[in-house]
Amino acid sequence: MLTTRHGVRVLAAADVPAFVDLANQDPVVNVFALHRAHTTNLEPRWLGGEMWGRFDGGRLVAACHVAANLVPVQASAEDAVVFAERALSRRRSASTIVGPQSAVRPFWDEVAPQWGQPRDVRWDQRHLVLDGPPVVQPDHGVRAGVQGDISTLYPACVAMYTEEVGVSPEAGGGGDLYRARVAQLIGRGWSFVRYDGDELVFKAEVACATENAAQIQGVWVPPHRRGEGLASAGMAAVVHQVRARISPTVSLYVNDWNVAARKVYERVGFVETTRFATVMF
Numbered sequence: 610m611l612t613t614r615h616g617v618r619v620l621a622a623a624d625v626p627a628f629v630d631l632a633n634q635d636p637v638v639n640v641f642a643l644h645r646a647h648t649t650n651l652e653p654r655w656l657g658g659e660m661w662g663r664f665d666g667g668r669l670v671a672a673c674h675v676a677a678n679l680v681p682v683q684a685s686a687e688d689a690v691v692f693a694e695r696a697l698s699r700r701r702s703a704s705t706i707v708g709p710q711s712a713v714r715p716f717w718d719e720v721a722p723q724w725g726q727p728r729d730v731r732w733d734q735r736h737l738v739l740d741g742p743p744v745v746q747p748d749h750g751v752r753a754g755v756q757g758d759i760s761t762l763y764p765a766c767v768a769m770y771t772e773e774v775g776v777s778p779e780a781g782g783g784g785d786l787y788r789a790r791v792a793q794l795i796g797r798g799w800s801f802v803r804y805d806g807d808e809l810v811f812k813a814e815v816a817c818a819t820e821n822a823a824q825i826q827g828v829w830v831p832p833h834r835r836g837e838g839l840a841s842a843g844m845a846a847v848v849h850q851v852r853a854r855i856s857p858t859v860s861l862y863v864n865d866w867n868v869a870a871r872k873v874y875e876r877v878g879f880v881e882t883t884r885f886a887t888v889m890f
Contacts (some may be wrong), residue, residue, distance in 0.1 A: 615691045620660040620672065627669040628660065631683050636821040637738055637860050638709065642682045643675050644817035658702060661695065663688050663697045679703035681712035687689060688712070693719035706888040709736075713886040729775060729889045733865035737879035740858040742843035744878040750847035751811065754800035756834065759792060761809045762802060766791050769812070769829035798854070801847050803839065810834050811843035815855060823856035828870070840873045848877060 619755055620628055628646055632639040641700045642660075658676025662669050663684075668848055671688035674680040675696070689712040696716075701724050710732065717730075754762055767787070770778045774790035778787040790840035809831070816826035827845065830839045848859050862885045863870050 615694070616664045616710045617661055617691060617695055618664070620651050620669075621661045622652060622746055622786065624662060624669070625651055628662065628682075630723055631669050631672060633821075634683055636863050638736065638818065639682055640819055640822040640860065641678070641817045641826050642672070642680055643819045643821075644772055645674060647819065652749045656749045661672050663691060667689075670695075676702065677704050679716075681708045681716060684708075684712040686711060686715040689714075689716040692716060696720055697836070699826050700889075704890050706880075708884075708885060709735060710884045710886040713888065716755075716816075716884075724890075726830050727888045729887075731864055731887045731889075734862045734880045734885040734887060735865060735871060736860065736862045736883045736885050737874050738858060738860045738882050739848055739877065741878070742852070743754075745841055745845045745876055747846035747849045748803060748811070748839070748842035751803045751843050751848070751850070753798050753850070754795045754802045754812075756792065756795055758800075758802055758809075759788070759795065762795075762812060763788055763791050765809050765812050765829055765831070766814075766827060768831075769827050772829075798814075799849055801843075801850065811839045812841065815851060817854050818851075821835060821856060822860055823851050823858060824860040825861040828861070828873075835869075840870075841876045844873060844877045 623854050625646055628651065629643065632643045632788040636643060645656065649658050653659050656676050661673045661675055663671040672682040672686040672731065673684065674682065678866070681692065693716045697720055706717060767778060771806050794814050801813050802809060803811035813828045814826050816824045818824070828840065828844060863874060863875070
């Protein structure tokens with residue numbers, strides 16, 4: 610373990626209560642980190658990495674999830690620079706840096722000279738929240754996915770991921786792992802589908818959730834069915850079902866340039882609360 614520098618050290622199970630208190634300063638923005646804390650107890654073997662904490666006078670004031678996803682938690686620009694200095698002392702393990710712009714930008718400015726050219730940088734992503742009922746009529750054909758859907762759902766997930774991220778999740782032999790992730794979300798009741806006959810025409814998933822919030826990912830309609838209102842009514846149904854049985858507040862983030870998706874979410878009732886940024890390797 611690296612020695613403490615600038616008040617930073619690796620958090621452990623004993624730090625979970627302090628970490629939860631910190632992240633609950635904004636439980637919707639920090640839903641991913643809170644979900645990870647609850648499901649891993651901050652144990653590195655389950656995190657697949659580490660959770661770093663920065664302390665001031667013995668009090669935890671900022672944190673950073675450092676695994677495949679590097680995610681600042683309640684980090685100021687100064688905190689982000691301190692975490693970046695620590696990150697530069699080791700080999701990069703993250704494939705994605707994601708979080709509030711105010712922390713991701715200074716972190717990236719510090720590490721960029723050594724971490725090299727990213728595959729993509731998305732500086733302007735709208736973080737959207739809906740904590741009440743949707744304002745459009747839900748599509749009552751949307752339901753929770755079941756394992757029998759996977760033959761059509763898995764290809765749709767691959768198509769959505771490839772369209773959104775720019776590379777296939779099956780690249781480099783990752784197909785089995787990605788299929789397992791799709792099956793896991795179905796098993797949790799976190800996958801939502803809409804069929805028109807035998808054709809899957811809408812799907813979305815809950816990426817992570819706590820008792821306070823759930824974050825949606827993977828919203829997709831096949832290209833030849835777009836413009837029919839399937840996404841708006843489908844998202845309204847997802848919001849309704851998530852709020853009924855998972856968490857009272859629904860969030861997601863969307864690229865600034867994705868005007869069509871932003872219009873869908875606005876139509877459903879989502880409002881912007883902050884801006885995110887993502888750096889992908």
